[in-house]
């Protein structure tokens with residue numbers, strides 16, 4: 294969308310907080326009524342904004358609520374893993390209107406780009422989205438077109454955004470998967486309305502997205518939020534990089550599976566089976582999840598001490614483990630929060646795998662609106 298900075302501010306305010314009356318938008322953005330009328334007129338004419346007059350309202354009056362017509366524009370979001378590709382189509386309000394899941398039989402760049410184009414076509418049904426967002430684990434950010442490094446795909450320096458754009462004929466933008474999810478949590482999820490927060494994801498890995506003063510922090514070449522190998526205990530279990538007692542070695546699902554299988558001598562135990570054992574009081578499984586909770590509490594306290602967030606949101610594929618390890622988590626959060634502060638408010642956002650692709654679609658939406 295081609296919006297002036299002032300029109301963009303009005304549109305985003307209504308997208309995130311609408312319906313709002315013109316008078317309320319003018320108050321929030323410190324604009325005069327006449328300036329606001331001038332800014333909203335083209336958006337009303339093009340159908341992006343609609344009036345909700347209600348039974349007694351008169352169209353055009355400052356008190357009549359305005360809202361964004363979410364169906365007016367669509368986005369495609371893609372999440373790449375080492376073995377699969379998930380794609381969703383969303384509207385302007387990030388509601389998922391179509392989804393598709395395709396296997397990836399290799400990591401050849403041209404093949405993956407071809408699969409991305411096929412997925413975008415599959416969720417578009419002949420009506421192309423305004424932009425495509427692609428997210429993946431690795432160092433990438435929306436400010437450049439290159440995947441600097443993706444361990445799962447074995448890629449270095451792949452100009453994926455321009456390749457996807459060429460293949461689909463649509464604007465394309467990349468983002469690290471955790472940061473893409475952070476963008477969705479910021480605008481449409483558990484941190485909506487907050488200006489400074491962190492998202493911590495638990496699952497196959499351990500990730501962190503940071504928003505400070507409403508800006509998604511990417512860091513140099515997209516490497517911010519690398520909490521996976523923070524040291525927790527120098528005598529703890531060993532991670533796949535050879536660190537003893539790092540965060541991943543306690544919290545990531547593969548480490549928990551490994552510890553539970555070894556300690557219980559059950560080589561086929563799944564993560565959820567181990568969690569079930571802990572829930573039902575098995576002492577060994579209980580200890581493993583308590584230690585995961587202690588590590589996670591310490592990590593969240595460390596992040597809170599560094600950035601001073603209003604809230605920390607926990608999510609990711611295995612966030613349901615929080616219910617079992619909450620006492621240990623709370624204890625460690627309290628212990629490691631700086632003594633001058635209160636422990637940060639923690640919100641658990643339940644997770645579905647399509648959330649990753651939805652995050653990529655929100656990155657496409659923000660790119661389309663020109664929001665950093």
Ligand SMILES: [Zn+2]
Nearest residue numbers: 522532536539
């Ligand atoms: Zn490690």
